[in-house]
Amino acid sequence: MKPRYPGYDVEAKRDTPSWNQVTREAIDRRLAVPRAPRFFSPDEWTILEAICNRILPQPADRPKVPLPAYVDQKLAENIQDGYRYAVLPPQGEAWRRGLRALDDAAKRAFGGPFHTLLPERQDEILRRAQSGALTADAWGDMPSKAFFEHRLIPDITHAYYATPTAWNEIGFGGPASPRGYVRMALNRRDPWEAIEAQPDDEAEAERDNRRVR
Numbered sequence: 001m002k003p004r005y006p007g008y009d010v011e012a013k014r015d016t017p018s019w020n021q022v023t024r025e026a027i028d029r030r031l032a033v034p035r036a037p038r039f040f041s042p043d044e045w046t047i048l049e050a051i052c053n054r055i056l057p058q059p060a061d062r063p064k065v066p067l068p069a070y071v072d073q074k075l076a077e078n079i080q081d082g083y084r085y086a087v088l089p090p091q092g093e094a095w096r097r098g099l100r101a102l103d104d105a106a107k108r109a110f111g112g113p114f115h116t117l118l119p120e121r122q123d124e125i126l127r128r129a130q131s132g133a134l135t136a137d138a139w140g141d142m143p144s145k146a147f148f149e150h151r152l153i154p155d156i157t158h159a160y161y162a163t164p165t166a167w168n169e170i171g172f173g174g175p176a177s178p179r180g181y182v183r184m185a186l187n188r189r190d191p192w193e194a195i196e197a198q199p200d201d202e203a204e205a206e207r208d209n210r211r212v213r
Contacts, residue, residue, distance in 0.1 A: 005171040007210045008194040010164050013174060018192055020178045027174070030163065033069045038076035039092065040099075045072070047099045050115035054122050055156045065166070070159035071095070087146045095155075098147040101138035102129060108136065171196060 011027075013019050019027075037045040045068060052067040073079075075092045088094050105125050106114035114122060128134050129152075132145035139147075160166050167174055171194035173181075183190050194212055 002197070003169070004196050005168065005194040006197055008168055008171060008212060010167045010172065010174045010194075012212075013192075016192075018173060018179045019175070023175045023177050027164065033066065033073050035066055035069050037068070037072050039072050040068075040075075040095075044096065044099050046115050047103050047113070048072075048095075050122060051099075051102070051126070051152065052156055054119060054126060055153065056160050062165070065160055065163050067156055067159050070162075071155050074155060074159070085146060085150050087141075087143055088150060089142060091151065091155075094142060094147060094151050097138070097140060097142055098144075098151060101134065101136065101144065101147075102126075104136060104138040105129070105134050 014024060014027075040048060048068045048071060052071075056065075056067060058064045075095060078092075080091070084090065089097070102125060103114045105128065106112060106117055106122070109125065110117055110121050114125065117125070125134075126148070129144040129148045132143055134144035161170075164174070166172075173190075173193050179192065181190055181193075189195070192212055
């Protein structure tokens, strides 16, 4: 699939009026997240990594966004959402229970741990969780559907779309400090924002995006 914003690199804004020192430090902290688990056990980490690979498969031609590391960081540093659904336990407990229950479901259905299954079988387990069909004792009083919708999907996707890699894919200019955004109406673009390629004009868009600051 051709990129929508060819040639665009949001990190090229680092030393331009788009980012100040506070912004640079925030991005640096984001990119320096530890790659080893601090909250999860090694076994839990292995299951989480396999789940992340199915929820957000990433291209093989660039370094992966370390999604398990970002989920682990959220829990290790107790970064809260500001709310919690009544059917879910606290986020750390929900994740530990959910991972164990998904692994248990994989063993019951296909005779092996979740991370060893073929991708299509992993997807089947996740679809069962999404539909609420997983009800084994391992889930306790936590509905699999609620875990999937309100913990698994948000925590993984929010982690991905808070990284420069994802910003490049969607043409996002990153944090709006100090420059900010001016043209807020639909289908309007500030001159320092990325230019989306249209059919047959990828080369022109790439040239323009390499000049975007």
